[in-house]
Amino acid sequence: MxxxxxxxxxxxxxxxxxxxxTVGEIADQLRLRQPQVSKHLRVLSEAGLVxxxxxxxxRIYKLRQQPFLQLDxxxxxxxxxxxxRFDRLDEYLEELKGKQKEHGE
Amino acid sequence: MxxxxxxxxxxxxxxxxxxxxTVGEIADQLRLRQPQVSKHLRVLSEAGLVxxxxxxxxRIYKLRQQPFLQLDxxxxxxxxxxxxRFDRLDEYLEELKGKQKEHGE
DNA sequence: CATTAATATTCCTTGACAAGAATATTCCGT
DNA sequence: ACGGAATATTCTTGTCAAGGAATATTAATG
Incomplete structure (x- = not known):
C-alpha cells in the first residue's frame, strides 16, 4: 500500500x-523523466502491482489485478x-459512565 | 492514502x-508509546480517516466511513x-509490430 | 561491429517523517 | 484551587526515499 x-x-x-x-509513454504523458519512471515502476513491480x-x-507495463482484488x-x-454496528460508540459511552460510577462508590 | x-x-x-x-487503549494494545499514538491519530484525523x-x-477515536467508501x-x-479488456496487451503488441513494419518501409 | 533508441542503475544530495524524551494542556475528583 | 490522569505538543535526531545527473545495459539496425 x-x-x-x-x-x-x-x-x-x-x-x-x-x-x-511503455516506459517512455508513461514518462511523456506524466511529464516525468525516464529514470524516475523506471524507478517508480521498479517499486510498483516489487510490490506486485505491475x-x-x-x-x-x-518494456510494456500493465497492472496486475491480484493486489486490487486483495484491497477489495x-x-x-x-x-x-x-x-x-449502528453506532457502537453510544454503547461505549454507556460503558464508560458505568465505570465512572463504580469508581465513585 | x-x-x-x-x-x-x-x-x-x-x-x-x-x-x-481510547488513546491509552490503543497504545496498550499495540505496544506503542502514548505520544506516538497521539501523533499518528492526528495524521489519521487530518486525513479524515478517523x-x-x-x-x-x-478521547475516543473511531473510524469514519467516507474515505473507505471512496476507496471502494x-x-x-x-x-x-x-x-x-480480456487482454488488451495482445492488441497492443500487434500495434507495435505494425509500427515497426511502417518504420521499416 | 558501430550506432542509436529504450530502459535500467548508480551515486549524491536533500527533504520528509517517525521515534524518543521532555513538557504542556485539559479535565476530573477532592 | 491542587494533584493526578489522559492526551497533545514541541524539539531534536536519525533514517529513508525521491529527484537529478550521469552512466550502464540491452536490443535493433545499417
Whole structure:
C-alpha cells in the first residue's frame, strides 16, 4: 500500500488502468523523466502491482489485478462493520459512565 | 492514502475496525508509546480517516466511513477495466509490430 | 561491429517523517 | 484551587526515499 502512497506512482497506476504503456509513454504523458519512471515502476513491480512484458527493447507495463482484488477484500472487512454496528460508540459511552460510577462508590 | 502507508497507523485502523478506542487503549494494545499514538491519530484525523469524541479527559477515536467508501469507488473504476479488456496487451503488441513494419518501409 | 533508441542503475544530495524524551494542556475528583 | 490522569505538543535526531545527473545495459539496425 505504501507503493500507492507516492503521488507519481499513483498517477502511473491510474494511467495504466486505461491500458498498458511503455516506459517512455508513461514518462511523456506524466511529464516525468525516464529514470524516475523506471524507478517508480521498479517499486510498483516489487510490490506486485505491475508486471512487465518485454518486446524488442521496449518494456510494456500493465497492472496486475491480484493486489486490487486483495484491497477489495480488505475493504469488505470494513463494510461488514458499518452495518453491524449502528453506532457502537453510544454503547461505549454507556460503558464508560458505568465505570465512572463504580469508581465513585 | 499515504496515511495508511505507515505500518503503525495501519494497525491502528485495523484495531479501530473492531470498535472505537481510547488513546491509552490503543497504545496498550499495540505496544506503542502514548505520544506516538497521539501523533499518528492526528495524521489519521487530518486525513479524515478517523474522528474523535471527547469524553471527560479521554478521547475516543473511531473510524469514519467516507474515505473507505471512496476507496471502494476508486477500486470499482478498476473492476470495469478487468472485464472490458480480456487482454488488451495482445492488441497492443500487434500495434507495435505494425509500427515497426511502417518504420521499416 | 558501430550506432542509436529504450530502459535500467548508480551515486549524491536533500527533504520528509517517525521515534524518543521532555513538557504542556485539559479535565476530573477532592 | 491542587494533584493526578489522559492526551497533545514541541524539539531534536536519525533514517529513508525521491529527484537529478550521469552512466550502464540491452536490443535493433545499417
Amino acid at each position: 505504501s507503493a500507492l502512497a507516492e503521488p507519481n506512482r499513483f498517477q502511473i497506476v491510474e494511467l495504466l488502468r486505461d491500458e498498458p504503456y 508486471e512487465v512484458q518485454p518486446i524488442a527493447n521496449k 477484500d480488505w475493504l469488505e472487512s470494513f463494510q461488514n462493520v458499518w452495518d453491524e | 499515504s496515511a495508511l502507508a505507515e505500518p503503525n497507523r495501519f494497525q491502528i485502523v485495523e484495531l479501530l475496525r473492531d470498535e472505537p478506542y 474522528e474523535v469524541q471527547p469524553i471527560a479527559n479521554k 469507488d476508486w477500486l470499482e473504476s478498476f473492476q470495469n477495466v478487468w472485464d472490458e
